[in-house]
Amino acid sequence: MTEQRVTTTTESGIADVRLSRPEKLNALDPAMFAELAATIERLATLPGLRAIVLSGEGRGFCAGLDMASMAAGTPGFSLEDRTYGPANLFQQVAWGWRTLPVPVIAALHGVALGGGLQIASGADIRIAAPDTQLSVMELKWGIVPDMAGFALWRSLVRDDHLRELTYTARSFDAQEAVQLGFVTRIARDPHAEAIALARAIAGRNPHAIRAAKRLANHEGNAATLLAAESREQAALLRSPNQMEAVMANLQKRDPVFTD
Template identity: 55%
Template sequence: MTGTRVTVSVDADGVADVRLNRPDKLNALDMAMFEALADTGDALAADPAVRAVVLSGEGRSFCAGLDLANFAALSGEGQADGSERARRLTRAIVDREPGRITNLGQQAVHTWRELPQPVIAAVAGHALGGGLQIALGADLRIVAPDARLSVLEIRWGLVPDMTGTAALVRLVGDDVAKELTFTGRMVSGEEAVRLGLATRTAEDPRAAALDLAREIAGRSPDAIRAAKRLLNRATDGHDLPGQLLEESRALDALRGSPNQVEAIRAHFEKRPPAFTDPSS
């Protein structure tokens, strides 16, 4: 199974090798990528032959985050080209996907957590902003020691908006989640493991992830699926739908606001931002 933005191959062991496929753009996220990720998750969930999933990026980076060409849509200054589904996301980010607790951008991440099969993210190069959130949607993360990870949204005057607020607290705890979110600082693969953002390091994350996926695929698929379901239930918040909706409402209020536009302009103009104080 192949696509323009995401490629999928399933081997004889039932391991699905899923790759973000925009290597010339460091696998940056555009509306077509959001759709491809969400649709790929749906297809894999419906395939009983798939026992485990490895999620990685083609080329030298896992995912560099949002494609900068999409900032016009994020700031409310324009509509993204593409399907009606993608246009809905730019118009009303608080709208949920039909029958889901997510919008399209969130579903591109949440699909890996709700997938019945285990998902291992193999992270090399960069995992920034939305790219990091995609990795956080996996069950396990194997990262290169020199990988570069960041909760980058604060650079643009935004908040993590692809299930990241729930995932960060679940993985690293309240205080570390806040430090990473408030600063947007870069974290190496080695530090990511120490913080709990990643499971372990490997010089070749994809090879290590495929080996682990084949080991998992050799176990009882019924037991593996039940274990994932139970462990997710034990760690998810009691009001995950409310958490994700509030995440979207926060982003909706921020995008296109004076301080968010100033954050973007200051970055590209290479100057300190001049923010205005929030009203009380």
Template identity: 50%
Template sequence: MSCTVTDGVADVRLDRADKLNALDPSMASALIATGERLRRDPRVRVVVVSGNGRAFCAGLDLRSFQAMAGGQAVRLRHDDEQPYTGAASSTGQRAAHVWAELPMPVIAAVHGVAFGGGLQIALGADIRMVAPDARLSVMEIRWGLAPDMTGTQVLPELVGRDVAKELTFTGRIVDGEEAGRIGLATKVTAEPRKAALELAREIAGKNPQAIRWAKQLLDLAGRTPIADGFAAEQQAIGELIGSRNQVEAVRANLDERTPVFTDDPQ
């Protein structure tokens, strides 16, 4: 794994290029540790997740399946620096869900393959930029498994319950163009990482507190009683109006200049 932060944009790269960035215990642990570190970094306004080499992520490492063929129970493991209190109970789930838990937007840039666990990591992002010739699959059924890295709970929201079942029951591979048509890709683009970084820089230029509130509010939609969602909107607007960055946004608009925001929410 590599991670650099420039002008508020965290550039996270899966880096087992010789293995198509397949997941092994160290990769899963690194995903969690990187996500948790970014959560605590006040400089980070947007995160881009991509893969080095020829693929985004090919899913679970082949050696794990070879071990399964011998009857071994394969489990990913992560040792926490701090106690974890979120919804994901396993290391595999957390490797994908950590991106959904981040308070700032996360954009996945998908090229090559995103199979099984690799696809579920992409599903943890808020936005997915996908190459037209990318190949995506809920691959677990081909190995006699069901998805267990949060995909069963996230995929139906994106593509509909029936399409999610068809993809999961068959394990068939869809290309980037089809992914765009069915809602698995937010945008299909020939250069997904370039597009993701451009979008990230645009978002990073907005009031970071407003962006974080917007993500939180949108994530509540359909998952919480509507009255609670309305109440959260009012809490958000109460905190934003008159805050330093909100005042700067208004002044910059009136002055027709680029706003300069601070990562201090006051």
């Protein structure tokens, strides 16, 4: 029987998702890909969800592909298959986090290599331990990043830096990752920091948070983005949760929002 590759616990609207193959540094095998895609699908419609924390069990976040287990390929799967909207299965486990309606915070430690870095890049925010090692390492194996990395990094990393790291496959530390844009900030305990941030997000108007993520994901030109801002704001103004945010601030109390 295959052991569970991904675990999820939910408390107070926060889903704590963990890659759970610690004996292999959470390396990606076919079972891990399947479970990550299924987890994203479940979270997309989970009632009461406000934020997600994504991390890895054991000594690292994710060491990338388990080359031995992936060598035989995935039966019935083609890289050309668009089974998740614009994405195939491999791309979905990274791109899918970006498409979820609530913010996703990745907590990185140990290593985030290759496919692991691409999965983390799908999060809205990445918090890394100081000694985390990262790499766009696919060229080490004679391949290119193909788990949505280029689509995700385009808005995070300057083009020439991304090209250099892709062409060389060299490792870099968390401090450089912050400077380059791969990581948001550094924390000694990234998981605790991610949970604290998720709680802060969960305390805001959930409809406004979701609207903000839709705007952040918007890929249109300036005109369509300006129009989208206006539509989102019009829907929020004087809504019950927006009025609750105002009253809670005026009355100096914690807000009580509804989904």
